[in-house]
Amino acid sequence: MSNVTASSSSVRTSPLRSGFWLVVLGAALWGVDPLFRIILLKSLTSSQIVLLEHVVLFLAAAPVLWRNRADLKGIRMRHAAALLVVSWGGSAVATILFTKALATGDLNAVLLLQKLQPIFAIGLAAILLKERLPKNFGVLIAVALAGTYLLTFGWTVPFGHVNNFISIGSVMALGAAALWGGSTVMGRYLLGSMKYETVTSLRFILALPLLFVVTAMEGAPWQLGGGWGETTAVAVNLLLQALLPGLLSMLLYYKGLNTTKASFATLAELSFPMTGIIINWIVYQQLVTLPQLAGFALIWTALFFISNQQSRETAKL
Template sequence: MGAVMPQATPTGSARIGLLQVCAAGVLWGTGGVVVTLLHERDGLSAMTVSAWRMLLGAAALVAFAVAARRLRAVGETMRAHPVLAVLVGCGTAVYQGLYFVSVLLVGVSVATVVSLGLAPILAAVWEHLTARTRPSLREVVVLAAALCGLVLISATASEGSSAPGDDPTLGLVLAVAAGATYAATTVLGHTLAQRVDTVALTTCATAAGAVVLAPFLGVAVATGGPVLTGSGSSLALLIYLGVATMGLSYALLYAGLRTTSGSAATVATLVEPLSAALVAALVLGERLAWPALVGGALILAAVVGLHRREERPAPA
């Protein structure tokens, strides 16, 4: 029998969980730059790239499950929780689609603030309603700081961007729907992460999301748009997008959700726009203005203030 590893303390488990969720947000933040590069170099649409992202992420996760001998756990997860696993995957795919379309209609700043800002509010309201509790002063301050930081970063990122599309009202509605979908998916993911293996959950959910987005590749073919690139560097970016910003990042998210509540996770993932701003400054040469720096500091301060409210250790 192997040595028994000591169980992490509740505080240590919560801190590790938040770090895992933050790491997922950092990876997601690099995705926007990759999508921009693929669009500029190869003309790939956002939905085409999203479909490849989910498909490649699912393929990488299945390969890992086979290599790690976790394929049986994947099958057990689908048999035990088929509805929840599919809902989490479909929610992930739908959120991406709603967000990308809202960006085209209402602009990056509004879409980001509404969708990412609404998610932690809805998640927190749901958790307090189901538990019949009231938010503490710490929770209110943490959420307010995170949302202020999000607004500052998003407003800075929108400077110099193109004007919104012809139907900003529809774009706003889609952004609200994206935020609600993101919050619901995170809460469902938190519920399922307590019951099943992390790799199995990530594999099942990503595969379900890939099925939802795969038809967009057919749409690209039917409309004569580019579906794939022959450039080696662009293929490498696509693989990175699928493996790192889909497979690995969602594995980190679901692992973190084992010890982190859904509402706290939606706040912690607000490091995504901060990560995106930093990567854009380094890779695309975009200027990082002082409001973005202040916003980043507020988001980081909010994340630091989260771990004290997380209540339970990782399940044995």
Template sequence: MTTPYRAADRTWLVAVAASLWGLSALWRGPLAQELPALTIVFWEHLLLSVAVSPWLVPAVRRLRTARPRTVASVVVIGAGSSALATVLFTAAFRMGDPITPQVLQKLQPLLAVALAAVLLGERLRPVYAAFLLPALVGAWLLAFPQPTHVTVASAQAALLALGAAALWAAGTVLGRGASAELGFRDLAALRFSIGLLTLGVVVALTGTSLEITAAAVPSLLLLALVPGLAAMVLYYLALGRTPASRATLAELAFPLTAALVGVVAFHTRPSATQWLGIAVVLASVVALALHEQRSTTPAVRVRIPSRTGRAG
């Protein structure tokens, strides 16, 4: 029994997908210094929408028969969790370093637990504070090289990254609810398409230029296809055969790769307290995930959708 299970386990593939996420700074960082965040994210969504376009028509058909709550969730996921969150995340690269926005993104599971209590009516237990408070301390240490000296630029970068993490966490929670009626392909196609429409409206209202240089095209393609589409597909292929506790550990490849890219490619030198902050954030997230999987009294009592085989 043990041998077939180990053969089917795809923890290694989760690590590969997470490593691809960590490469995002290679292209997003330089682009953010040259182009408006809105321009970058618009082209990113356009490329992703084209890539998943074969899934769109069936997705729209299923959405038309879905409950109003599912429709509303999909709109929020596309407009907020996809479009606005990615704009905030990209803007954080212009104001901060290449490492901090990506590691702060790892606060997403902690935020998702809290949002599940608010949005899905799931019960939040006091033990949750034991994971949240250390993570907040770690986030503070990470965001500010000198923890007792907060600059406007570092505060803005941290708030933008945290805003993105909160919106992505909301997308996770709402996606879990919507997955009762829609499959992963449906959610992916609708997420990127609604996000693209939202960005188009914002571009028109703000008069933001969509002009890009020929030199930016390869970076935009790689940004959309590698940490975007390829990582997403690999992650969901792996998740079906990977225990959640192992997947969480494998996802540490994301911030570790992001830190390596920042140090090697961009010559970023985190302070000692920032390295401590990285360690505290990651330890808090892993501890929460292991607690939720193994404890008989999890931090949040989760209500599972009726069609649990589909990932949100």
């Protein structure tokens, strides 16, 4: 009997642990985005890039959604509301708020407030999903956030005066963090009633109408007349951006989220800033500093213990 129990426990634990690390990998791929976006920004605005990216993603996601169309029969009003939070809130509005915050507020204060996303996600997961945090989870949250702080700011204080910290930009940064945290929680909720491929497809497809409106309201001219070579470069980079940090990352993310608590997943997303540091080091020859190395160590330590905690907690059920 004991052998059977041990075997059953290991079978249940393995996909849970792998699910957590799929979220880590999916979020890490978001850090590749700047490699393609820098080239695209020479010809297009941010909203135009996001719109075209979602057009490519629509073409890839529509056949998947059609194959899984049976999932749509069970959608209720609460599911529709969750989908709007994930697609409009997480994909469109949060990005717009964060971009405007960077333009109108103190850069360091905005970046610091954006790091509060896990707090929003954990709070919403406790309220909406009734997730209970394991023992010592608060310590791991503090360790992970401290590591993220060191990655971003090093040993320095991120703002010089309280007036820089309290501004309209700070409010928008908090709004973006809340929407991204809510998107994680709502994505986990949706995975209880539909496949992760369906959630991924709907995230991209439902965001498209809003992005058309935002781009039209912006009124910026489309500048793609730089010759065949430039048009080809834009098209290739757009395709790679849509498929790598776009489609592939979200498929991995939602597949992992399927067996991962939202409160755990939001900390797994901290792999994103680590990828950005690695990209800057490899591609742009920016040296990794001692504080950043300390931040790496703290985040990976927190991720390791969080992964083990979720596996042990679920194995007890």
